[in-house]
Amino acid sequence: MSSGADPVLAVDDLRKRYDDTVALDGVDLAVADGEFVAVVGPSGCGKSTLLRVLSGLEAEFGGRVAVDGTDVCDGGSDAVGMVFQEPRLLDWADVRENIAVGLPADVDPDAPAARERVDDLIETVGLGGFADSHPDELSGGMAQRVSLARGLAYNPSVLLLDEPFSALDRLTKADQQDHLLDVWEARGTTVVLVTHDVEEAVYLADRVVVLGGQPGTVESVVDVDIDRPRERADTELVALRREVTAVLGR
Amino acid sequence: MAADTRRESDVSRESDSGRGSTAGGSAGNAESHSLGPVPLPAASRFRPLLGLLVPAAVVVVWHLIVATGTIPAYQLPTPLRVAETLYGMGASGELWGHVAITVQRVVLGAGLGIAVGTVFGTATGLSRTASDLLDPLLQSLKNIPSLAWVPLFLLWFGIGESAKVLLIAVGSFFPVYLNLSTGIAAVDEELLEVAEVYDLGRVESLRRVVFPAALPDLLVGIRGGVGLAWMFVVAAELIAASQGIGFLLSDGRTLARPDIIVGSILLFAFLGNCSDVAVKEVRDRVVGR
Numbered sequence: 301m302s303s304g305a306d307p308v309l310a311v312d313d314l315r316k317r318y319d320d321t322v323a324l325d326g327v328d329l330a331v332a333d334g335e336f337v338a339v340v341g342p343s344g345c346g347k348s349t350l351l352r353v354l355s356g357l358e359a360e361f362g363g364r365v366a367v368d369g370t371d372v373c374d375g376g377s378d379a380v381g382m383v384f385q386e387p388r389l390l391d392w393a394d395v396r397e398n399i400a401v402g403l404p405a406d407v408d409p410d411a412p413a414a415r416e417r418v419d420d421l422i423e424t425v426g427l428g429g430f431a432d433s434h435p436d437e438l439s440g441g442m443a444q445r446v447s448l449a450r451g452l453a454y455n456p457s458v459l460l461l462d463e464p465f466s467a468l469d470r471l472t473k474a475d476q477q478d479h480l481l482d483v484w485e486a487r488g489t490t491v492v493l494v495t496h497d498v499e500e501a502v503y504l505a506d507r508v509v510v511l512g513g514q515p516g517t518v519e520s521v522v523d524v525d526i527d528r529p530r531e532r533a534d535t536e537l538v539a540l541r542r543e544v545t546a547v548l549g550r
Numbered sequence: 551m552a553a554d555t556r557r558e559s560d561v562s563r564e565s566d567s568g569r570g571s572t573a574g575g576s577a578g579n580a581e582s583h584s585l586g587p588v589p590l591p592a593a594s595r596f597r598p599l600l601g602l603l604v605p606a607a608v609v610v611v612w613h614l615i616v617a618t619g620t621i622p623a624y625q626l627p628t629p630l631r632v633a634e635t636l637y638g639m640g641a642s643g644e645l646w647g648h649v650a651i652t653v654q655r656v657v658l659g660a661g662l663g664i665a666v667g668t669v670f671g672t673a674t675g676l677s678r679t680a681s682d683l684l685d686p687l688l689q690s691l692k693n694i695p696s697l698a699w700v701p702l703f704l705l706w707f708g709i710g711e712s713a714k715v716l717l718i719a720v721g722s723f724f725p726v727y728l729n730l731s732t733g734i735a736a737v738d739e740e741l742l743e744v745a746e747v748y749d750l751g752r753v754e755s756l757r758r759v760v761f762p763a764a765l766p767d768l769l770v771g772i773r774g775g776v777g778l779a780w781m782f783v784v785a786a787e788l789i790a791a792s793q794g795i796g797f798l799l800s801d802g803r804t805l806a807r808p809d810i811i812v813g814s815i816l817l818f819a820f821l822g823n824c825s826d827v828a829v830k831e832v833r834d835r836v837v838g839r
Binding site (some may be wrong): 404 | 739741744745746747748749750751754758759762763765836837
């Protein structure tokens, strides 16, 4: 699956330092259209930094990062949507307005077509009936789904997710993971998910990229060639999980 | 604790009898038992009235002190005398001119101060350079007491309305400026990153993220600004005015009329309270959900 034509996301020898600390040292990554890639690694290996560079939040870095062939420094990051670790919602705005923040700049949020698009997304993420609710009326999982819908509203070439489920309890987390898979399969969005949860990575992704070391580099890439829908307890899946964990522990 | 329980049972008994008259005698004991907590909201409805108890007591004590001659009436009039004076001035129409001009000064001055404070607060909140340039100066100017400005403003603007309105504007400028400036500068970095990732652009991120996030601070500033406007209007009117409640105050002193002085003070208290409640109401509607 990774051997597509031109990759949607191409990362070439990415190096990033904060003052004296080198966060990323020569990361290469290519993500094909429609692919679901998970990036795992211990804390402090630069996972979040990687996403910040991809989404254009870091202005200075070494190497080259391109989305749809356009360098992120030349507006390539415009094609990237991001779901942060925290929902990061506007707490004075209702769900509909929060999702509309993600609408592309050339879409008038008050136009009927845009409203319909937002309403569709509210249904897509399973929040029907909560369009007029405010973030303080939502549970953590629901708020994170609003954040996901906001990312989808943007209709990005690549949707980045930065440990979006890490703050959720186990049951909610499993629900949200399956939900994300449904949305991904239905919409065919290219997804890069950063997580420290190996089980989550192997269960969700087509490919698991293991970042390691300090500064962070790609330690290994594990292909997950298991048919979907997957069983969490699938023996092959468990074996892969062990493999990834073994690379991490190295 | 014991007093609480007693009150609760008193109230529930009352509501039982009330219900009996409407729903008939069919209401059993068991039912009234389960309705025990219901009367509590009724009791809390009278809670704001508790705030009137102490002022009422003060008025009574005030009256007694003057009536018994502990404080002579030429220094402190009885509450009734103050009410009579205010009523008399109101009935003759004299009072309304004073009230109207004072309210007009406060409205114009506070409006101007809030407008300018909003502009400066936005500029310094958004731009580090503007903040570095302006903030040290404004921070030190805010410590100048209201009365200290008066001679300068009289010299510059004469004894007309503009001097008074500008003085009040100075007063209400600072709280608005300070609150909005810090409010805008303190907008959550995480939300600004969201605006950046989704390419909201400068104008849209101001409109949709920065200003709504800083709105509560702006309203706190406006509330403080309106409060200070009342402080500054007294400063302006005490010294250079031929009309207004502040003028009434100093006139009362000249005429040795403590009833006018106390009446004017009470008028300030009443009007200041009204404006504060109004601003607070607006704030609660906008911010509170």
